[in-house]
Amino acid sequence: MPFLSSLFDAPSRWTKLDPLASRAGATADRLLPGGRVRGLLHGRPAGHPLHPAMAMLPVGTSVSALLLDVAAVLVPGGAALGAPARGLAAASVATVAPTALAGWADYVDLHRDQQRTAIVHAAGNAVAATLWTASLFAGRRARLLRTAGTLVAGGAGALGGHLAYRWAAGPNHAEHLFHLAGGGEEFSDVGPLDDLPEGRPAQRRIGDAPLCVLRRGGSVMAITDTCTHLGGPLHEGEVKGTGEGTTITCPWHGSEFRFSDGEVLDGPASTPQPTVETRVADGRVLARVVGPPR
Incomplete structure:
Protein backbone atom coordinates (compact mmCIF):
# COMPACT_ATOMS: atom_id res chain seq x y z
CA MET A 1 0.00 0.00 0.00
CA PRO A 2 1.35 3.50 -0.83
CA PHE A 3 2.89 5.26 2.14
CA LEU A 4 0.52 8.24 2.25
CA SER A 5 -2.57 6.06 1.91
CA SER A 6 -1.33 3.82 4.72
CA LEU A 7 -0.58 6.87 6.86
CA PHE A 8 -4.03 8.38 6.36
CA ASP A 9 -5.72 5.00 6.93
CA ALA A 10 -4.02 4.50 10.29
CA PRO A 11 -6.42 6.50 12.52
CA SER A 12 -9.37 4.35 11.42
CA ARG A 13 -7.73 1.44 13.29
CA TRP A 14 -6.98 3.32 16.53
CA HIS A 48 -24.35 17.84 -0.72
CA PRO A 49 -22.42 18.16 2.58
CA LEU A 50 -21.78 21.72 3.73
CA HIS A 51 -18.60 21.10 5.73
CA PRO A 52 -16.13 20.60 2.82
CA ALA A 53 -17.33 23.80 1.17
CA MET A 54 -17.12 25.74 4.44
CA ALA A 55 -13.58 24.46 4.96
CA MET A 56 -12.45 26.52 1.97
CA LEU A 57 -12.90 29.67 4.06
CA PRO A 58 -10.33 29.10 6.85
CA VAL A 59 -8.00 27.19 4.53
CA GLY A 60 -8.21 29.78 1.75
CA THR A 61 -7.61 32.75 4.02
CA SER A 62 -4.75 31.04 5.85
CA VAL A 63 -3.01 30.05 2.61
CA SER A 64 -3.42 33.63 1.39
CA ALA A 65 -1.80 34.84 4.62
CA LEU A 66 1.04 32.37 4.08
CA LEU A 67 1.65 33.73 0.57
CA LEU A 68 1.77 37.27 1.93
CA ASP A 69 4.22 36.18 4.62
CA VAL A 70 6.47 34.60 1.98
CA ALA A 71 6.26 37.75 -0.12
CA ALA A 72 7.09 39.84 2.94
CA VAL A 73 10.40 38.00 3.19
CA LEU A 74 11.27 37.93 -0.51
CA VAL A 75 10.00 41.28 -1.77
CA PRO A 76 11.74 44.57 -0.94
CA GLY A 77 9.55 46.61 1.37
CA GLY A 78 7.48 43.52 2.12
CA ALA A 79 7.13 44.41 5.79
CA ALA A 80 3.99 46.32 4.83
CA LEU A 81 2.34 42.99 4.01
CA GLY A 82 2.27 42.01 7.68
CA ALA A 83 -0.97 43.87 8.40
CA PRO A 84 -3.04 42.23 5.62
CA ALA A 85 -1.56 38.84 6.54
CA ARG A 86 -2.71 39.40 10.11
CA GLY A 87 -6.17 40.35 8.84
CA LEU A 88 -6.37 37.13 6.84
CA ALA A 89 -5.34 35.13 9.90
CA ALA A 90 -8.16 36.80 11.82
CA ALA A 91 -10.56 35.82 9.04
CA SER A 92 -9.34 32.23 9.33
CA VAL A 93 -10.10 32.24 13.05
CA ALA A 94 -13.54 33.77 12.48
CA THR A 95 -14.58 31.08 9.99
CA VAL A 96 -13.38 28.10 12.03
CA ALA A 97 -16.47 27.91 14.27
CA PRO A 98 -19.18 27.67 11.57
CA THR A 99 -17.01 25.23 9.62
CA ALA A 100 -16.58 23.08 12.71
CA LEU A 101 -20.32 23.13 13.47
CA ALA A 102 -21.06 21.66 10.04
CA GLY A 103 -18.34 19.06 10.54
CA TRP A 104 -19.64 17.99 13.95
CA ALA A 105 -23.17 17.70 12.58
CA ASP A 106 -21.88 15.16 10.04
CA TYR A 107 -19.70 13.45 12.65
CA VAL A 108 -22.64 12.38 14.82
CA ASP A 109 -23.91 9.83 12.28
CA LEU A 110 -20.64 8.41 10.95
CA HIS A 111 -19.56 4.80 11.40
CA ARG A 112 -17.12 4.26 14.26
CA ASP A 113 -14.03 3.74 12.06
CA GLN A 114 -14.89 6.98 10.26
CA GLN A 115 -15.31 8.76 13.60
CA ARG A 116 -11.81 7.75 14.67
CA THR A 117 -10.34 9.44 11.62
CA ALA A 118 -12.66 12.42 12.07
CA ILE A 119 -11.48 12.90 15.67
CA VAL A 120 -7.87 13.16 14.50
CA HIS A 121 -8.97 15.51 11.71
CA ALA A 122 -10.81 17.70 14.23
CA ALA A 123 -7.83 17.71 16.61
CA GLY A 124 -5.56 18.92 13.83
CA ASN A 125 -7.98 21.69 12.97
CA ALA A 126 -8.18 22.72 16.63
CA VAL A 127 -4.38 22.97 16.81
CA ALA A 128 -4.34 25.05 13.62
CA ALA A 129 -7.01 27.39 14.96
CA THR A 130 -5.08 27.79 18.21
CA LEU A 131 -1.91 28.73 16.32
CA TRP A 132 -3.75 31.22 14.13
CA THR A 133 -5.35 32.79 17.19
CA ALA A 134 -2.02 33.00 19.01
CA SER A 135 -0.46 34.68 15.97
CA LEU A 136 -2.81 37.64 16.40
CA PHE A 137 -1.10 38.51 19.69
CA ALA A 138 2.43 37.25 19.07
CA GLY A 139 4.21 40.27 17.64
CA ARG A 140 7.41 39.16 15.92
CA ARG A 141 6.50 35.49 16.18
CA ALA A 142 3.19 35.99 14.38
CA ARG A 143 4.52 34.94 10.99
CA LEU A 144 5.96 31.70 12.39
CA LEU A 145 2.72 30.84 14.19
CA ARG A 146 0.59 31.61 11.12
CA THR A 147 2.80 29.39 8.99
CA ALA A 148 2.72 26.55 11.51
CA GLY A 149 -1.06 26.79 11.76
CA THR A 150 -1.47 26.64 8.00
CA LEU A 151 0.83 23.61 7.71
CA VAL A 152 -1.12 21.78 10.42
CA ALA A 153 -4.40 22.74 8.74
CA GLY A 154 -3.05 21.37 5.47
CA GLY A 155 -2.34 18.01 7.07
CA ALA A 156 -5.73 17.94 8.78
CA GLY A 157 -7.42 18.90 5.53
CA ALA A 158 -5.64 16.12 3.65
CA LEU A 159 -6.87 13.66 6.27
CA GLY A 160 -10.38 15.09 5.90
CA GLY A 161 -10.22 14.56 2.16
CA HIS A 162 -9.11 10.97 2.74
CA LEU A 163 -12.03 10.50 5.11
CA ALA A 164 -14.47 11.85 2.53
CA TYR A 165 -13.26 9.95 -0.51
CA ARG A 166 -11.36 6.89 0.70
CA TRP A 167 -13.77 6.20 3.57
CA ALA A 168 -16.86 7.65 1.84
CA ALA A 169 -17.94 9.97 4.66
CA GLY A 170 -20.13 12.37 2.71
CA PRO A 171 -20.43 11.25 -0.93
CA ASN A 172 -23.76 10.12 -2.35
CA HIS A 173 -23.98 6.34 -1.83
CA ALA A 174 -26.82 5.81 -4.31
CA GLU A 175 -25.78 7.68 -7.46
CA HIS A 176 -24.69 4.46 -9.18
CA LEU A 177 -28.10 2.79 -8.86
CA PHE A 178 -29.53 4.65 -11.83
CA HIS A 179 -26.77 3.21 -14.01
CA LEU A 180 -26.97 -0.29 -12.53
CA ALA A 181 -30.70 -0.30 -13.32
CA GLY A 182 -30.11 0.37 -17.01
CA GLY A 183 -30.38 4.13 -17.04
CA GLY A 184 -34.17 4.16 -16.81
CA GLU A 185 -34.66 3.46 -20.51
CA GLU A 186 -37.33 0.81 -20.02
CA PHE A 187 -39.46 -0.85 -17.35
CA SER A 188 -38.27 -4.10 -15.76
CA ASP A 189 -40.35 -6.87 -14.22
CA VAL A 190 -39.61 -7.08 -10.48
CA GLY A 191 -42.06 -9.85 -9.66
CA PRO A 192 -45.72 -10.68 -8.97
CA LEU A 193 -47.86 -8.16 -7.11
CA ASP A 194 -49.18 -10.93 -4.87
CA ASP A 195 -45.67 -11.71 -3.62
CA LEU A 196 -45.36 -8.28 -2.02
CA PRO A 197 -46.47 -7.96 1.63
CA GLU A 198 -49.32 -5.55 2.22
CA GLY A 199 -48.23 -2.25 3.77
CA ARG A 200 -44.66 -3.35 4.54
CA PRO A 201 -41.58 -2.42 2.51
CA ALA A 202 -39.76 -5.20 0.69
CA GLN A 203 -36.61 -5.38 -1.39
CA ARG A 204 -36.74 -6.15 -5.10
CA ARG A 205 -34.11 -5.66 -7.79
CA ILE A 206 -33.65 -4.34 -11.27
CA GLY A 207 -30.47 -6.13 -12.26
CA ASP A 208 -27.98 -5.32 -9.50
CA ALA A 209 -29.88 -2.23 -8.32
CA PRO A 210 -31.91 -2.82 -5.10
CA LEU A 211 -35.31 -1.20 -4.74
CA CYS A 212 -37.46 -0.54 -1.68
CA VAL A 213 -40.97 -1.48 -2.81
CA LEU A 214 -44.19 -0.78 -0.91
CA ARG A 215 -47.55 -2.32 -1.79
CA ARG A 216 -50.83 -0.80 -0.68
CA GLY A 217 -53.77 -2.66 -2.11
CA GLY A 218 -53.42 -2.87 -5.86
CA SER A 219 -50.92 -0.02 -6.14
CA VAL A 220 -47.17 -0.04 -5.67
CA MET A 221 -44.65 2.70 -4.95
CA ALA A 222 -40.89 2.31 -4.85
CA ILE A 223 -37.65 4.11 -4.18
CA THR A 224 -34.03 3.03 -4.53
CA ASP A 225 -33.08 0.96 -1.51
CA THR A 226 -29.53 2.14 -0.75
CA CYS A 227 -29.61 5.23 1.46
CA THR A 228 -27.71 8.15 -0.04
CA HIS A 229 -26.20 8.97 3.36
CA LEU A 230 -24.15 5.88 4.23
CA GLY A 231 -25.76 3.07 2.26
CA GLY A 232 -28.34 1.76 4.75
CA PRO A 233 -31.10 -0.64 3.58
CA LEU A 234 -34.24 1.47 3.36
CA HIS A 235 -36.56 -1.53 3.04
CA GLU A 236 -35.77 -2.34 6.68
CA GLY A 237 -36.98 1.10 7.77
CA GLU A 238 -40.26 2.55 8.98
CA VAL A 239 -43.01 3.70 6.61
CA LYS A 240 -45.01 6.82 7.47
CA GLY A 241 -47.79 8.77 5.81
CA THR A 242 -50.14 8.07 2.95
CA GLY A 243 -50.45 8.87 -0.74
CA GLU A 244 -47.94 11.35 -2.15
CA GLY A 245 -46.72 12.00 1.40
CA THR A 246 -45.61 8.43 2.08
CA THR A 247 -42.05 8.27 3.45
CA ILE A 248 -39.46 5.69 4.46
CA THR A 249 -36.95 6.23 7.28
CA CYS A 250 -33.50 4.65 7.07
CA PRO A 251 -32.95 2.22 9.97
CA TRP A 252 -29.29 3.17 10.34
CA HIS A 253 -29.26 6.91 11.00
CA GLY A 254 -32.83 8.12 10.59
CA SER A 255 -32.77 9.85 7.21
CA GLU A 256 -36.36 10.15 5.98
CA PHE A 257 -37.17 10.16 2.26
CA ARG A 258 -40.41 10.72 0.36
CA PHE A 259 -41.31 7.94 -2.07
CA SER A 260 -42.87 10.27 -4.64
CA ASP A 261 -39.80 12.40 -5.35
CA GLY A 262 -36.94 11.06 -3.20
CA GLU A 263 -36.73 14.30 -1.22
CA VAL A 264 -34.89 14.29 2.12
CA LEU A 265 -37.26 15.35 4.89
CA ASP A 266 -35.18 14.60 7.99
CA GLY A 267 -31.95 13.05 9.20
CA PRO A 268 -28.30 13.39 8.18
CA ALA A 269 -28.68 12.68 4.44
CA SER A 270 -28.04 15.72 2.25
CA THR A 271 -28.77 14.08 -1.12
CA PRO A 272 -32.23 12.96 -2.30
CA GLN A 273 -32.85 9.31 -3.24
CA PRO A 274 -32.94 8.36 -6.92
CA THR A 275 -36.62 7.87 -7.69
CA VAL A 276 -38.48 4.91 -9.14
CA GLU A 277 -41.49 4.84 -11.45
CA THR A 278 -43.82 1.85 -11.06
CA ARG A 279 -46.84 0.31 -12.74
CA VAL A 280 -48.81 -2.91 -12.39
CA ALA A 281 -49.74 -4.95 -15.47
CA ASP A 282 -51.30 -8.43 -15.56
CA GLY A 283 -50.51 -8.96 -11.90
CA ARG A 284 -46.82 -8.13 -12.37
CA VAL A 285 -44.95 -5.16 -10.93
CA LEU A 286 -42.91 -3.15 -13.42
CA ALA A 287 -40.40 -0.53 -12.36
CA ARG A 288 -37.65 1.70 -13.65
CA VAL A 289 -35.20 3.98 -11.88
CA VAL A 290 -35.77 7.40 -13.39
CA GLY A 291 -32.65 8.93 -11.93
CA PRO A 292 -31.68 11.51 -9.34
CA PRO A 293 -34.36 14.12 -8.63
CA ARG A 294 -34.08 17.16 -10.87
Missing part, protein backbone atom coordinates in the same frame (compact mmCIF):
# COMPACT_ATOMS: atom_id res chain seq x y z
CA THR A 15 -9.62 1.65 18.70
CA LYS A 16 -8.34 3.44 21.80
CA LEU A 17 -10.06 6.52 20.40
CA ASP A 18 -13.48 4.85 20.67
CA PRO A 19 -14.42 6.15 24.15
CA LEU A 20 -13.53 9.70 23.11
CA ALA A 21 -15.27 9.27 19.76
CA SER A 22 -18.42 8.05 21.49
CA ARG A 23 -18.49 10.91 24.02
CA ALA A 24 -17.79 13.48 21.32
CA GLY A 25 -20.64 12.17 19.19
CA ALA A 26 -23.10 12.16 22.09
CA THR A 27 -22.07 15.69 23.12
CA ALA A 28 -22.34 17.06 19.58
CA ASP A 29 -25.74 15.44 19.11
CA ARG A 30 -26.97 16.95 22.37
CA LEU A 31 -25.62 20.46 21.82
CA LEU A 32 -26.26 21.00 18.13
CA PRO A 33 -29.73 22.24 17.17
CA GLY A 34 -32.03 19.84 15.36
CA GLY A 35 -34.66 20.20 12.67
CA ARG A 36 -34.03 22.60 9.82
CA VAL A 37 -30.88 24.02 11.39
CA ARG A 38 -29.32 20.55 11.57
CA GLY A 39 -30.44 19.98 7.97
CA LEU A 40 -28.70 23.21 6.96
CA LEU A 41 -25.50 22.11 8.72
CA HIS A 42 -25.67 18.82 6.82
CA GLY A 43 -25.96 20.76 3.55
CA ARG A 44 -29.45 19.57 2.64
CA PRO A 45 -30.46 22.78 0.75
CA ALA A 46 -27.42 22.37 -1.52
CA GLY A 47 -27.85 18.62 -1.97
